[in-house]
Amino acid sequence: MFVTAPLMLLLAAAPQSGDAVGNGRKTYSACLEKQIQPALDKKMSLSDFQASLKAQCGTQETAFRAAIVADDKSTGMSEKDAQSDADDQISEYRDKIIGEFEDYSKS
Numbered sequence: 142m143f144v145t146a147p148l149m150l151l152l153a154a155a156p157q158s159g160d161a162v163g164n165g166r167k168t169y170s171a172c173l174e175k176q177i178q179p180a181l182d183k184k185m186s187l188s189d190f191q192a193s194l195k196a197q198c199g200t201q202e203t204a205f206r207a208a209i210v211a212d213d214k215s216t217g218m219s220e221k222d223a224q225s226d227a228d229d230q231i232s233e234y235r236d237k238i239i240g241e242f243e244d245y246s247k248s
């Protein structure tokens with residue numbers, strides 16, 4: 142599917158710092174990808190699409206966050222910094238999908 146090609150490039154370029162992080166990343170990004178086409182088909186608004194991401198991928202996001210934080214803390218990172226890293230990584234994936242949705246919904 143052409144809609145998910147940019148996300149797949151992002152996923153391939155992402156560092157794989159551990160099995161739990163890598164698996165969490167793959168699962169979360171796959172969930173996000175699956176939301177685009179149905180949202181486009183339904184002609185969802187941006188705000189509805191964002192709400193849909195939280196509703197449909199919240200469990201995967203939570204697992205990905207936990208894996209990032211645990212991995213970061215295992216390397217000596219503080220809780221605060223680990224949470225910030227998780228926020229950044231999750232935002233990167235979510236922002237990419239939202240950007241794709243915006244681009245394709247304008248087409």
